Every structure is written in C-alpha cells, then in structure tokens.
Amino acid sequence: MKISFKKNDLVNAINIASKAVASKTTMPILECILIEADEDGVSFTANDMELGINTRIKASDCNIIEGGKTAVEARLFFDIIRKISSDDSSEIVLSKKDSIIEISCDNSLFKIQERDADQFPVLDLISDEKYISISQFTLRELIKDTIFSISSNDSNKMMTGELFEVKGDNLKVVSLDGHRISIRNTSLRDSYESVSVIIPGKTLNEIQKIIPGDADKDVTICFSQNSVLFRFDDTVMISRLIDGEFFRIDNMIRPDFDTRVVINKKELLDSIERSTILVRESDKRPLIFNIEDSSLELRMSTVIGSMDDRLLMRKEGKDLMIGFNPRFLMDALRAIDDEEVSLYMTNAKSPLIIRDEKDSYVYLILPVNFNAYSY
C-alpha cells in the first residue's frame, strides 16, 4: 500500500471517522481506523459497535500508487498527521512495508506498527428502505435545540435518545428527561412515508459535530428496522436505534392556559442566569416567578444571598407565583432565536410551556414546589 494525500484532505477524513472510534473498550481494534485503498479512492472507517462512520477521499483527490488495506491506532495516527507539517497543503505519503506503517512529509518520517485489519468489524450498511432528505444546516439546528433535554441516566434507555417522527412533509424531533420536554417541528421539502424511531443521543451529538452545516447541501437519512444511516458529502454514518415505543406526549402539551406572559427573551435569560450566581450545589433553591400586572418579578433566595429582579412584560389572564429550576429555563431559552417569547402557565403545579404560534418549537418545563411564605 502506498498513497499520497494533501494534508488537509487527510486531516478532514480522519477527523470525521474518529468520531466513531471507541474510547474505552476491551477490544483494541475498535481504537483503530481501517484504511482501504482501491481504484475508486481511499476509505476510512471507524466503528465502536454502536456507531459506525465511513468517509472517503476520491481517487481524483489523492494519488494511489499501490492499493491495500491496514488498520492504525486512531489517536496516534491523527496526532502524527496533524503535526507532521505546519502547511495544510503539504503532501503526506502513507505506505506499508511488512507490518510497519510509514508516514512521511517533507523531511520528516514516522514509523508505527499497523494493527490487524482483518479483525476490524465490518460496517453493516442497511438498504435504503425509507428515507428523508433535509438540509445539513436544519438537521444540525434541530439536534442542537433539543439535545440538552435527553437524560444522561441509562436507567430509562428511551430517555437517552430522541424521537424522530416523519408524517407527510413534517419532521418532529422530541427529547425528554422526566422534568421537561423539548419539541421541534420542521417542514420537509417533500412528503415521505411515515417513520417513528428513537436515535441514541450519542449518535446525534457526533453527527452534529461532523456535518459541515451548509444550508444548500443535504443529508439523506435512511431508516431500517434497527438502524439509521446518515449520508452526506463523502461520508456515511450508521447507528443502532433504541428499541421500543416513545412516550406519548401529545396530551401533556395542552393548548389551554390561565396566564400568558410575553417578554423579551434576552432580558429574561440574563436575569435567570444572574440568579444562578447564588445557587451552590448543596443548596438547590427554586427561582420564583411572581407575575403581577405588567411586571415579572424574579426572586432567588439562598444561604448566600438574595436576588430580586423586575422585568417588563405583557400579560394575559391571571396573576401567578410559580417556581422553577433555573437551569431548565436557561436551556430552553438559549435554544430559541426569537426576540420575544410567550410563556403559557395554568397554576403553580402545572407545567410551563414556551412555544411559538407555528409550534416550530415547544418547550415544556415542570415547576418546582416552593414555600410561598418564605418569599
């Protein structure tokens, strides 16, 4: 095997593939990247058994002097490629002699041991039964604006992933962790067959990192019984799905309310962020919203001190005093781009819902009990 690449192309390819390299594993081969060169180009594959990525450099973008395949320890290989030259347009030559991999560039030569490529687990590429197309930019935004409310606790597997539900030309993405629900709806350019799957949070986190995010380039997402495949540019990413039926959330998101507050998003977010200065790990106190007439009063009181902010707002319906975990409010508000947001509430025991008119976003947050007399 002997191939010469532009440094930049090689760095990009390994950067993408390395997202599926296992970090803690009892199988050392999963810490490797499989490199295969034939007349079509060079392919780079990583697979941690949950998530697999394959990306290619086309034959026209490199010089394949001799085909072949090998496996190399991913982190070490990546470090060498990045540092072997400070010039991104340098030519890097990768070759194999016996079982030694040589990486050379300008006047620098590295030699490392190859790993056994035949041990590398084959990526199980599914057939493209059902699929949708969506812009790279939109997919990345959908994930970013919902991923924060998945649960990191494995005790309920379903909460560690997100629902992707296709109905006609609508894609709905939902995550929830028992304290809150995040929903995003987006219109697709075409209508598709209905799909409802739960994609692991880890997969979504990784794809969010490697999608270039161009608004005018697409990702094709293919669904099969047990797995989902993302195809974009020269890359394919495949992941297992989480088994089971997702939580029924439709009757939790109710359209009726007793209090509606319309308020400047940035002012509200700044004030909530300030309140957390007074919160220490050991002393989690709720943030109180006191909604009266035309002002929203935010109060936080802990052993450290107290905060009392007053924000202007527009109100419909009843006055209300209600308490929240400030971090949940911050996560939702940070995901919203609108200048003004509408908060819908019923009473101090019922969830707060932040939504826009088209339901392009719906964030539900459960309130926290508090002792009204101490405020």
Added chain:
Amino acid sequence: MKISFKKNDLVNAINIASKAVASKTTMPILECILIEADEDGVSFTANDMELGINTRIKASDCNIIEGGKTAVEARLFFDIIRKISSDDSSEIVLSKKDSIIEISCDNSLFKIQERDADQFPVLDLISDEKYISISQFTLRELIKDTIFSISSNDSNKMMTGELFEVKGDNLKVVSLDGHRISIRNTSLRDSYESVSVIIPGKTLNEIQKIIPGDADKDVTICFSQNSVLFRFDDTVMISRLIDGEFFRIDNMIRPDFDTRVVINKKELLDSIERSTILVRESDKRPLIFNIEDSSLELRMSTVIGSMDDRLLMRKEGKDLMIGFNPRFLMDALRAIDDEEVSLYMTNAKSPLIIRDEKDSYVYLILPVNFNAYSY
C-alpha cells in the same frame, strides 16, 4: 456606605484585586475583598498573607454618596458584578444597610451578607528605599520568558522563585529548576543602586496577569529587606521575598564550545513538538540530536513508534550525538523571538546553551543519557 460606579471600572478593579484573594485558607476573611471609600476614591484590597494587592477607583471616576468600609466574599461579589448587567457602561450602586450589602443595577437587586472588615489584615506597605522603573511591556515579557523553568517543588524554596538582579542599568532575571537555567538581561533607562532579590514565582505569575502591558507605561519596583512592591497605574502589589542567596550560576554558563549549530527556530521547534507525539507518560525517552555535516537529524524512538526528521543547518566545530528531554527544548525555543537560533554544545554530557550575541537571552539545558547503540 453608598457608591455608584460604572460597571466596567468596578469589574477591572475587582479583577486586579482578586489575584491576591486566598483560594484555600482556614481564615475566611482572606477570601474577601476589603472595600474602603473616602473623599479620595474607593480602594479594593486583597491579601493572602504572601501577596497583597491594592487598587483604586479615583473619586472622579465614581460617585461616592457616603463613605465607609466593608469586606465581601470576593468570588461571589465578582460574579454578581459581572452578571448584573450585560452593558459595561451601566451604573452599579453599592450600598450597605446594617450588615447587608446591596448591589443594584437597572431593575436588578442583589443582597449579600458583609464580612467583618476589621478582621482584614492590613497591607504592610514598605517605604521605597531602592527602586527601578521599567516599562510594563518589558516586565511582562521578562517574566513570561523565564517563568517556565522555576521549580514547582517546594523542597528547594529558592528554585520556586526568580532572581531579579540590578547592576547599574542592567536588570538580569534568572530561574532554574535543576535541569535547566533561563536568563534574560535587559537594559534599564537609568542606572540604579545594586539589588539582588528572589521573588516568588506565584507573585510573578499574578503580576504578569494584571499588568496591562503598555510599552509606554511604567512599573516602579521597590525593594526592601523582606518584600518587593510593584506600583503601576492605580495599583500597588506587594509580596514577600524568598530568603537567602541565589545559586551561583556564572561559571556554569561558559563561553567555550566544540559544536555550534545555527538553525531556523520554527522548523526546529515544529520538529521537536512532533517528536512528543510518540512519548507517553510511562515511557520517557530522550530526543536525540545527531549533528553531522550540514544536517541536524532528530530521532525519537519509543514503544509506540519512531520519528526521524532531518533539518538543514549551519555548523561550526565537531559532529555530535546528544540527547534531551524534548519539553525543555520546547519551553526555551518558544520563549525566543528570533528567526534563527544558535545552539552551543561541548559533548554529550555537557549542557546545551542557546544564547544570542548580546546575552539578552541565555537558556541552558542539561542533556539526558542515552544508549547510542539503540539509535
């Protein structure tokens, strides 16, 4: 007490003073900032008993409605000041009622408990016996370019500080850790009385962070028997000195050599950095310089793999093979701004010296033993 400030001024002052706030202490008052307001302005003081900082906001830059003094928990106070408004030009009002500190800005009000200002240890400002003046920029550079070779190990206290030696119009700064010595010489604008003191590394690290670094503004450094005082802008920083006489290093820095190498600094540094990819904590192998004719060969060989780089250079004197800890070379080369550097060596057991002709910098690095047969 009641004072109103521009947010920006208050943030700057607390940022400076907080560098002397104790982080781990059994005396809670040392975690505080002392705030004193009188007709001249407002002063902010912190003191961890090794290092003290006092900085002022002049009366003309704030509005002192009522004088007084208080102590507040530094970290909490700083967090509140930074987040109470997103606008740096906002007015922040600080006031004290009974023992409650109120901090208000726009529609936000924080209340925190004051601490007992009378417990705060007084800063012991020395009289200005001997002193020098130096530009803020030069002092910051001198520290940055030598601080990396102080020792973090307290077993030899002297190695945890730096020698500051004034002779006539020359200031010499020296640090050493048993494996290497870093020396910087700089010309002062005037001649001063001779001084030789050892300033703790922690002090130098902190002053480096808070000096604005203007080339056209000065720092006055005053020396007394046991302490050193830095005065710049509206700030005074005072620190204890390390007792004792510094190591005699003059006869270690010898002018004779058997091999001199002149080489491009960036190429050399890049190559040394690359070699460390192959070094793991558990397996510290030396970097070998093989100096032959017109090329410097750099070799690193570990359990992970091998590197072999060849750099062009100009040589005077004998060929030589010599081994180093690559990190020590990297630290020294990163501190040098020159495009080309000169390396002076004698044999594989004697130190390498990197110096320029004026001795504005001198870096000495001890070599490491290696088994020539394995290379």
